[in-house]
Amino acid sequence: MAIEHAAVQVARKPWGVGDLQPWSSIDVAGDPVGELWFQRTHKHAPIPALLLKLLFTSEPLSIQVHPDDEFARSIGLPNGKTEAWYILAAASGARVALGLKRRLTPQALRAAIRDGSIADLTQWRPVAKGDIIFVPAGTIHAIGAGIVLAEIQQRNDTTFRLFDYGRQRELHEKNAVAVSHAGPVQPQSGPRRISAARTALITSQHFVIELIDLPANSNWALNADRETWILAIEGRARIGVTSISVGDAVFIEGDRTGIEVGAGGMSGLMAYPGPDSLAALLEDVAELTKSVGMSAGHLPRSNKTVEVQA
Numbered sequence: 444m445a446i447e448h449a450a451v452q453v454a455r456k457p458w459g460v461g462d463l464q465p466w467s468s469i470d471v472a473g474d475p476v477g478e479l480w481f482q483r484t485h486k487h488a489p490i491p492a493l494l495l496k497l498l499f500t501s502e503p504l505s506i507q508v509h510p511d512d513e514f515a516r517s518i519g520l521p522n523g524k525t526e527a528w529y530i531l532a533a534a535s536g537a538r539v540a541l542g543l544k545r546r547l548t549p550q551a552l553r554a555a556i557r558d559g560s561i562a563d564l565t566q567w568r569p570v571a572k573g574d575i576i577f578v579p580a581g582t583i584h585a586i587g588a589g590i591v592l593a594e595i596q597q598r599n600d601t602t603f604r605l606f607d608y609g610r611q612r613e614l615h616e617k618n619a620v621a622v623s624h625a626g627p628v629q630p631q632s633g634p635r636r637i638s639a640a641r642t643a644l645i646t647s648q649h650f651v652i653e654l655i656d657l658p659a660n661s662n663w664a665l666n667a668d669r670e671t672w673i674l675a676i677e678g679r680a681r682i683g684v685t686s687i688s689v690g691d692a693v694f695i696e697g698d699r700t701g702i703e704v705g706a707g708g709m710s711g712l713m714a715y716p717g718p719d720s721l722a723a724l725l726e727d728v729a730e731l732t733k734s735v736g737m738s739a740g741h742l743p744r745s746n747k748t749v750e751v752q753a
Contacts, residue, residue, distance in 0.1 A: 446700055447484045448685045449495070449672075449692040454478035457610060458502035458588075466497055466531070466591060466690040475501065481672070481692040492716050493650055495672045495692055496594040497531075504586045506540065506565055506606040510622045511580035515599060523580040526596035527645045527652055529712055530574040531676060534589030539576060540565040541584050546626035556605045556616045566627065575644040575652070577631050581624040593674055595714045597649050635720075640727065641713075643720045651720050653713040662728040663702040667695040671715045671724065679705035701728070 453469060456477025463469055467479060479497040509524035516522070528539070543564050547555065555561040565585060570576070578584050583605065586592070603615035603622065635643045637653065645652040655673075657663060657680065665671075665682065672694055675687045682693050683700040687709075702709075702725075713725065 444698045445483070445485075445488065445694065445696045446683045446685065446698050447694045448687070449481040449694050450484045452480040452482055454480060458500055458504055460499040460501045463499060466499075481674075481694075483694055490598065491670050491672075491694065491696075492598060493670065493672060493714060494594075494596050494598045494600075495674060495714065496596070497690070498528075498586065498590070498592050498594055500586055500588050500590045502588050503608060505602075505604045505608070505610070505612070506561055506583065506585045507602050507604050508583050508619050508623045509578075509580050509599070509603070510601055510618070514622050515601065520599060520601060522597050522599055524597050524599040524601060525580045525647065525649045526578045526594055527647075527650070528574075528576045528578065528586070529593045529595075529644070529652070529654075530570050530572055530576075530590065531593055532572055532591040533570050533574075536569070537571075537589040538567045538569050538587045539585065539590070540567045540587070541576060541578065542566050542582055542624075542628035543626055549620050549625070552623060552625045553616060553620050556614060556619065559606060562606050575634070577645050577647065579647075581622050582628060583623055583625065593676070593712055595645075595650055595652050595672070595712070637720055637722060638727075641725060646717065646720055648718045649716070650714055651717050653720070655709075655711050655713050655725065657702065657704045657709045657711075659704060659706050659708040661704045661708075663704070664699070664726045664728055664731060665695065665702055666699050666723055666726070667715075668697060669715055669721075670694070670696040671713065674712045674714075676710050676712060678707045678709035680709040680711075681705075 455474040459475030459477030461471050481495040511523040544566050603619040605619050642654045674692045679688045681703040
C-alpha cells in the first residue's frame, strides 16, 4: 500500500532549457535540464511498471526508435518502450516527427542513417497545447524545439539513435534497423469520454492515460488497486494528506484515499497499466452518496419484529 508525493530526478541534456517554470521550482544551474523523472520516494520500494517524465526542449531531440518487448528481452532487458506524449506547452511552429513519409526496406533505412537523409524522410507534424501523441515501440520519432510535454512510458530508457544533428553522439544503426517499423504510422484513435470529469486519451496494452478535469471544491474517491500516477497540470488538490499543484506528481498503489479539490479546480493526467480503463478508479463522492441514498430509500421495509436478547 502506498500514497507518495513523487520525488524528482533531474536529467541534463544538450537540448534542454535553463528555466523550468511554472512546472518546477528547481534552480537550474550549469548544463541545461531536459527531463524531470518522477520516482517513488522510498528507494527500496518495488519498481513501478510505468515511468512519468516532463521534457523541456530548446533544440530538436535525436531521431530515434525504441525496442518492443520481444526485442528488449532478446538483449536481456525486461521489457520494451512504448510511450505517449501530452503537450503541456508549445511555441509557435513547434512540431514532432512520427513515422516516415514512405516505407523503406531495411537496406534503404540503413543507407538513410549512414548518409543522414533520414532527417528528410521523417514525417513531421505541428503540435499545440493539449495534443496527445501515441508512440508505439518500433516507431521512428523525434521531438522538436520549443516544447514542454509529459511523457508516460514503459519503464525502459533504451534508445537507438538514427540521426543526432551533429552532436557527435553514437548512432545505433544495427539495432535501429532491427526494431524499426520503417514507414508511415497508423492513425491514432481519438479520446473517449469516461465521465464528465474523465477522458481516456490513450488506451493501450501497456498503459491507459486519462485527462481528469475536477471541478472546484469537489471531492473524489480514488480506488487505486494497481499502480496509478497523477500529475497536476492546472489548479490544486489534496490527495490523502498530500497537497499538489502544477508540476507535482503522486504515486498510489494498492490503496484507497480521497481527493479534495481546491477553489480553482484541478486538471491533471492520470496514468496506470493497461489494457483497459477503470471506471471505478476515480469516482465523484457526491454522486456515490446520492446513489447510496437512493438505494437506501428504495429498500423494502420489513414488519418482522426482531427480539434482541441481553
